Amino acid sequence: MPLNLTIVAVFAIFFFAGPISAETAYPISRIDGMNKTIRLEREPQNISSKTLFTDEVLTAILPSNRLTSITSLASDPNYSNIADRLPKGVAQLDFYVEPILNNFPDLVFAANWSEINKVTQLRQAGIQVYLVNTPFTLAAIEAEITKLGELLNRSTQAADLIANMQGDLASLAEQKAAIERQQWVALDYNSWGTASGADTTWQAILDGVGLINGTAPYEQGDFGQVAMSKELIIKIDPDVLFLPGGLYGADPASNTFYQQVINDPALADVQAVKNRRVYEIPGALRGTYSHHIVRTIRYVSDQLSHDLP
Structure with a gap:
């Protein structure tokens, strides 16, 4: 050549x-x-x-x-x-x-x-x-x-x-906009009586989904956790409540804590319970702080999208 x-x-x-x-x-x-x-x-x-x-x-x-x-x-x-x-x-x-x-x-x-x-x-x-x-x-x-x-x-x-x-986040933009319009307040609540504050990956998940963190006004303790009594849940009155789940795809009916929360008379008038917006998040998705957090955002977005008015 x-x-x-x-x-x-x-x-x-x-x-x-x-x-x-x-x-x-x-x-x-x-x-x-x-x-x-x-x-x-x-x-x-x-x-x-x-x-x-x-x-x-x-x-x-x-x-x-x-x-x-x-x-x-x-x-x-x-x-x-x-x-x-x-x-x-x-x-x-x-x-x-x-x-x-x-x-x-x-x-x-x-x-x-x-x-x-x-x-x-x-x-x-x-x-x-x-x-x-x-x-x-x-x-x-x-x-x-x-x-x-x-x-x-x-x-x-x-x-x-x-x-x-x-x-992946860009592909969720339409879902996020629809959820943001609801102005829903969310809490994650666990069996040892805390919820996640602003300095946690939970805040990143809520921001990605388009939800408001109900713990925002409250003081955080160790690891960004906010002490959460039933009385405080009632005061915050979240529109959406997230509970720790087991493996991906597990039946919520098998989760004792989930059953306790949705059937607790003290929480019956909380918006999330009353309107059946109580969801489990599989442990691996809830706890991740790697790139897989985007999968968590998608999982939560999909759960909520099914229940949008």
């Missing part, structure tokens, strides 16, 4: 193929969720995940041969959104120093609330430990996914995951 035609052909390949995937240039330094600087000299190949958040995200953006371990919770469908698609051959280990060391990771992802003595022991043994922020807003979830992509040279895959989140 003549030289000029070769140049044209090469240019065409790059032009029509679109942008080249962004790659991480090592060494890199990043600040983790406890303000410690982590420096990676090269792309880590053996990754140990010690949070359910990183279990769910890393299995979405990494090939399984780069994962040396995930948590034991990853296989529990009550908590995990990947229980039905665990990566084959990847060990399930909790946050114990010796098993992690014997797993030979290049990099360990743990939560910013992890036991600091264990983190210190791993670092003293020469293992890099990155403490992940615990996000409770959609923007913070996306930011953490982006950081994981940068650290692991998987920025393109992380960006694709975020784009899928945003696309």
Whole structure:
């Protein structure tokens, strides 16, 4: 092929193929969720995940041969959104120093609330430990996914995951607008007598659905929880009430707490109970703070859409 035609052909390949995937240039330094600087000299190949958040995200953006371990919770469908698609051959280990060391990771992802003595022991043994922020807003979830992509040279895959989140949310815009027009006040209520406040992923779910958080005026305690008595439920008088559920697709009739709430004479005049807008949320969807939170938003939106006036 003549030289000029070769140049044209090469240019065409790059032009029509679109942008080249962004790659991480090592060494890199990043600040983790406890303000410690982590420096990676090269792309880590053996990754140990010690949070359910990183279990769910890393299995979405990494090939399984780069994962040396995930948590034991990853296989529990009550908590995990990947229980039905665990990566084959990847060990399930909790946050114990010796098993992690014997797993030979290049990099360990743990939560910013992890036991600091264990983190210190791993670092003293020469293992890099990155403490992940615990996000409770959609923007913070996306930011953490982006950081994981940068650290692991998987920025393109992380960006694709975020784009899928945003696309799924955009597809719910019409449902959200219809729900927002109702100006419904919502509570999530659990058997130990609390509801989730503004500084929790529950607020992100309500914002995504188009609901108002009934706990907003009240003081939050540990983990963003608001003490919730029956008297306070009656005072707030929520239009919608959400209760913890079991596995996805489980019959609410089998849930003792659900039956107690909908049949409690003290709550009979609460709008949510009176108008039969009391819903269960499967545990794995309710508890997630990874990209799967968009599935939770869709689940709640779909439940409410069936009962719109």
